[in-house]
Amino acid sequence: MSTDDLYRLAADLAIEHGELALDYARRAVISFDADGAHERAQFWQLLTVFLDDIVTQRLDPQRPIVIH
Numbered sequence: 001m002s003t004d005d006l007y008r009l010a011a012d013l014a015i016e017h018g019e020l021a022l023d024y025a026r027r028a029v030i031s032f033d034a035d036g037a038h039e040r041a042q043f044w045q046l047l048t049v050f051l052d053d054i055v056t057q058r059l060d061p062q063r064p065i066v067i068h
Contacts (some may be wrong), residue, residue, distance in 0.1 A: 007065045015061055018055075032044060
């Protein structure tokens with residue numbers, strides 16, 4: 001999955017669920033990590049980073065992301 005795909009997924013989750021999306025993602029990280037599914041936990045951790053920036057309005061989900 002590309003960075004753009006991850007960002008788009010995070011944006012869609014944030015638009016649909018608001019701040020709850022961040023809570024869902026954090027819970028998924030903890031749950032998958034506890035179950036030993038470290039790759040899945042890592043995926044959700046990446047989504048958490050994007051979601052945190054979207055929820056705190058550091059990123060606008062309606063605009064493309066720029067990675068330096």
